[in-house]
Amino acid sequence: MIGRVPNSDEIARIDSEHLLTTELKPADLLFVFGTRDGVKERIDAAYHLWRDGYCRWLIVSGGLTPGSDMTECHIIKAGLVSLGVPADSILEEHKATNTGENVIFSLPIIDAHLGLDTIRTVICLGNLWTSRRYPMTLHRHWPEPEKMLVVVNHYETPNALWHTDPELCARVLSEWDKIQPYMANGFIAEWPQ
Template sequence: MQDRSLRIPSDDEIAAINARHLIETPLRPADLLFVFGTRVDVTERVEAAVRLWHNGLFRWSMVSGGVTPGDHRSECSIIKAAMVARGVPAERILEEHRAQNTGENVIFSLPVIDAALGRDSIKSVICLGNTWTARRYPMTLQRHWPEVEKMLVTVDTFATPRALWHTDPEFRRRVLSEWDKIEPYKANGFIADWPVS
């Protein structure tokens, strides 16, 4: 069976992905920055988190991510240490060290947030993750925590501009792979529609 992520998308599919998946939201100060764990483009994710902190765009951060093959440290440990080294106060960063996927990032982090801050005290969240995964971060949050306002910041190391993702073979493969997960994940109840119209 052919890997669908290797296809060349039509102009209509490119337009749909640009409009509905690679969403950019206006940013305003949020109660919480939710940093989804990764082993890819860690430096860019940390730099974005630090920039958001220094610009006064969040009061607390939740960093979530477990141990992955090749390292004994969790994604959370690696990302938090780098954020602290760049000036984000350690006591402002909540930790979750077990998650192995986006759903677990949210499911395992919610009790941590509730215990430390009280979920009801959090009214707005900025989701921070990879460009190609894009709206799946806030869609996952929407499924488990619909009442908070969600904003989205994404990062990557591709030299190709985001709007031209389809012209770079690896960027295209990553975007199409994530885009193809949206409907099955919705059907299985893993994610929920966001933004809500």
């Protein structure tokens, strides 16, 4: 079955409003949202951001997923440490099962180890298709720091051609369709402002 096919106007809106890119500069914290898709790409992206001096501290958030006895956090942190990121530079959150929980469960951990008031800039790292929902969720619960966004795409389809790959297109549209209901329910906040 073929899913919804976006027209050129919707593609343009999604490109400009949802699949945002931000200027990247060194940040106080890299917030690595857990995943079960494209784990290697997520680890590589986080490692390169750390190696290239874009962060000193990282928090990896993600709980158990069906079929695994290790949390997303455990898997991603182990991959980062194997590449050379110091284990004591990585804060851990092991319970989250969705983006909202990633943020809600991570904030007390960040506060206990670093102090929320010491963090002025955060880079959000997640999947292309979810894009702006990461910083929007973070902004809802922690509006003070400046947020930047880095996304990972483990599909062979380039980011700009997301609408040409049926599976990637379906994922982007699913996330795009969540924005307004999530805003109405107070799960996310408008970002950037």
